[in-house]
Amino acid sequence: NAGVTQTPKFRVLKTGQSMTLLCAQDMNHEYMYWYRQDPGMGLRLIHYSVGEGTTAKGEVPDGYNVSRLKKQNFLLGLESAAPSQTSVYFCASEGVRRGNQPQHFGDGTRLSIL
Amino acid sequence: GQQVMQIPQYQHVQEGEDFTTYCNSSTTLSNIQWYKQRPGGHPVFLIQLVKSGEVKKQKRLTFQFGEAKKNSSLHITATQTTDVGTYFCAGSGYGGSQGNLIFGKGTKLSVKP
Numbered sequence: 098n099a100g101v102t103q104t105p106k107f108r109v110l111k112t113g114q115s116m117t118l119l120c121a122q123d124m125n126h127e128y129m130y131w132y133r134q135d136p137g138m139g140l141r142l143i144h145y146s147v148g149e150g151t152t153a154k155g156e157v158p159d160g161y162n163v164s165r166l167k168k169q170n171f172l173l174g175l176e177s178a179a180p181s182q183t184s185v186y187f188c189a190s191e192g193v194r195r196g197n198q199p200q201h202f203g204d205g206t207r208l209s210i211l
Numbered sequence: 212g213q214q215v216m217q218i219p220q221y222q223h224v225q226e227g228e229d230f231t232t233y234c235n236s237s238t239t240l241s242n243i244q245w246y247k248q249r250p251g252g253h254p255v256f257l258i259q260l261v262k263s264g265e266v267k268k269q270k271r272l273t274f275q276f277g278e279a280k281k282n283s284s285l286h287i288t289a290t291q292t293t294d295v296g297t298y299f300c301a302g303s304g305y306g307g308s309q310g311n312l313i314f315g316k317g318t319k320l321s322v323k324p
Binding site for chain 2: 130132137138139140141142145155187189195196197198199200201202203204205
């Protein structure tokens, strides 16, 4: 059981570079989420999707874009990376009732912006 | 907006001691979930509480949801070194964007053998 798979696991970028983080789930879940985790800050929601072709802003969306062209994939893009975006990024998916079922997390992407 | 506060931020215990973390929401929750994150790992779902006053147990772990559905607690009896990690509560409101989970900042538990 793969569950939620995130790629890459680690990445170092220079300020101003762009990159895309990929999240793939094989559980046919409707809902997908991108969080960032910083020391002492818990998990903060960046963007989320309630289904294929939909996206919405979360708590900290600035500097990020997302796309959900296929139900199983949720992409997080950084157009022009900034040191403040150094963080651990987690993708999560959820079944059929948003906010009322367990979220399944990927292993995370550790991103450093120099 | 909706906020979920969790205390304490850190807890250091001797193996065999009990541990409790508390979670408080600024608004009434439809449900609350608890997650555990091992060092270097990802959050893993532990349990969900839905009903007012609900109490659930998983072996040495006891979870409670307050009568007003605005607070919750996780209590671990006789901690073991395998309990090490960060425990997060996450609450969900009612409808729309409030359907998203709002995570507390977590309580990091360390256990001294």
